[in-house]
Amino acid sequence: MTCTLGEVKNRADFIVYWGGNPAECHPRHFTKYALMPKSQFLPRGRKDRTMVLVDIRETKSVKASDVFLQVRPGKDFELITVLRAMIKDQPISEAQIAETGLSVEQLQDFVARMKAARFGVFFFGMGLSMTRGKHMNSAALLTLAAEMNAFTKFVAMPMRGHGNVTGADVIMRWQTGYPFGISFNRGYPRYNPGEFSTVDVLVRGDTDCAFIIGADPGATMPKPAIEHLKRVPTIVLDPHVTHTSKMARVHITTAPAGISAPGTAYRMDEIPLPLRPALESPYPSDEEVVRRIKETILKKPDWMGERPQMLTTQV
Amino acid sequence: MDLKVIDNATCTFCGCVCDDIQLHADENRIHQAKKACVLGKAWFLNHTAERKYPDALIDGKEATLDEAIEAAAEHLYQADMPLVYGMSNTTCEAQRECVEMADHLGALLDSHTSL
Numbered sequence A: 001m002t003c004t005l006g007e008v009k010n011r012a013d014f015i016v017y018w019g020g021n022p023a024e025c026h027p028r029h030f031t032k033y034a035l036m037p038k039s040q041f042l043p044r045g046r047k048d049r050t051m052v053l054v055d056i057r058e059t060k061s062v063k064a065s066d067v068f069l070q071v072r073p074g075k076d077f078e079l080i081t082v083l084r085a086m087i088k089d090q091p092i093s094e095a096q097i098a099e100t101g102l103s104v105e106q107l108q109d110f111v112a113r114m115k116a117a118r119f120g121v122f123f124f125g126m127g128l129s130m131t132r133g134k135h136m137n138s139a140a141l142l143t144l145a146a147e148m149n150a151f152t153k154f155v156a157m158p159m160r161g162h163g164n165v166t167g168a169d170v171i172m173r174w175q176t177g178y179p180f181g182i183s184f185n186r187g188y189p190r191y192n193p194g195e196f197s198t199v200d201v202l203v204r205g206d207t208d209c210a211f212i213i214g215a216d217p218g219a220t221m222p223k224p225a226i227e228h229l230k231r232v233p234t235i236v237l238d239p240h241v242t243h244t245s246k247m248a249r250v251h252i253t254t255a256p257a258g259i260s261a262p263g264t265a266y267r268m269d270e271i272p273l274p275l276r277p278a279l280e281s282p283y284p285s286d287e288e289v290v291r292r293i294k295e296t297i298l299k300k301p302d303w304m305g306e307r308p309q310m311l312t313t314q315v
Numbered sequence B: 001m002d003l004k005v006i007d008n009a010t011c012t013f014c015g016c017v018c019d020d021i022q023l024h025a026d027e028n029r030i031h032q033a034k035k036a037c038v039l040g041k042a043w044f045l046n047h048t049a050e051r052k053y054p055d056a057l058i059d060g061k062e063a064t065l066d067e068a069i070e071a072a073a074e075h076l077y078q079a080d081m082p083l084v085y086g087m088s089n090t091t092c093e094a095q096r097e098c099v100e101m102a103d104h105l106g107a108l109l110d111s112h113t114s115l
Helices: A005-011 A029-034 A058-065 A076-087 A096-099 A102-115 A133-149 A165-176 A198-204 A223-231 A286-300 B039-044 B065-078 B092-105
Strands: A015-017 A049-054 A068-070 A117-124 A155-156 A211-215 A234-240 A250-253 A264-266 A272-274 B004-009 B021-025 B028-035 B056-058 B062-063 B083-084 B107-111
Touching: A005 A029, A005 A117, A005 A198, A005 A264, A015 A102, A029 A117, A049 A058, A049 A102, A068 A102, A068 A250, A076 A133, A096 A102, A117 A133, A133 A155, A165 B092, A165 B107, A198 A223, A198 B083, A211 B065, A211 B092, A223 B039, A234 A286, A234 B065, A250 B021, A250 B065, A264 B092, A286 B039, A286 B056, A286 B065, B021 B039, B062 B065, B065 B092, B083 B092, B092 B107
Parallel strands: A015 A049, A015 A117, A049 A068, A117 A155, A211 A234, A211 B083, A234 A250, B083 B107
Antiparallel strands: A250 B056, A264 A272, B004 B021, B021 B028, B056 B062
């Protein structure tokens, strides 16, 4: 259950940032969409909105918040579960509340504010989705947002980083039906994060050639994964010679997207936006290079031989 | 010095993808990114149109684009289980080409999302 940032800007009077630090990671999120804008429904802008920040430590975003709830690290799932019970007036023990690191009064106040809102939004960051519990935390928060709709309008939206990751999700969903963690090794797409997700594949040593575009795993991935990248032939497309390029067999310099390469990028609410490059680049775009590599591969015989349209036997 | 002004330019540094930036650029670099935040300014101002790096590197040695494309295609084709990964800092058009290439290769395909 989600919405666009335009709806947030015009209608949302109750904003919750959970496990994120927008003041430093998405600096214009407050002013452009979530807190400051005035609209027909929120004529006084910031004064018509309430912002609650849920995080494990005090970040710079605290200053922008009306209420700061400091949850005990790794207890987000427990806190969401307690809230789900409280909105339905189900009994909760004091021990269960104490475990979250917050007081009964704080939670009762939060629940009252959520129910009093006309349009509430949960923006959740990597502090929720990438810590203990991972996707289970995101799923729990989405459930809480869905259940809040018994009382008022509530939505949830992930705070995406890294430029066009949202675009990658959208394009893979469009082309394969799945957003990430895909394998084509049977000739049709299969989805299984944990088996086909990159870190797991690299740590297990399950790939014998890596093609890396618009990412620098050499700087971000765990050591065993990087060790495997060094073992296999790696191909890197990047505007800079990166950590990963230095361990790669092939590096191709490309024009940076949005600066000197045109195209489309998706905003975190899945709105596609055209890029307007300002500079001419001496390098080709990613699109051109990938297309040429693909065309070179297509000239070679198909690895599957005759491609079956349908599997005739169970494999 | 004449500066080219680009209105409503799009910043792809973070997920906000602000599309109201005004860029002032000459042929070589962007001098001003109005309305952009600190992160966006750094992103726009740190890129230039100069040829700072070689076109391509094969095994650490400078190579031409054509040679690198041939080498990349050969490595991917020879592999039993190639992996296509990343796709964050690039355009949807390039992502689409990546998906098609992974399909032809019978490859693994994944993005930053799974990290």
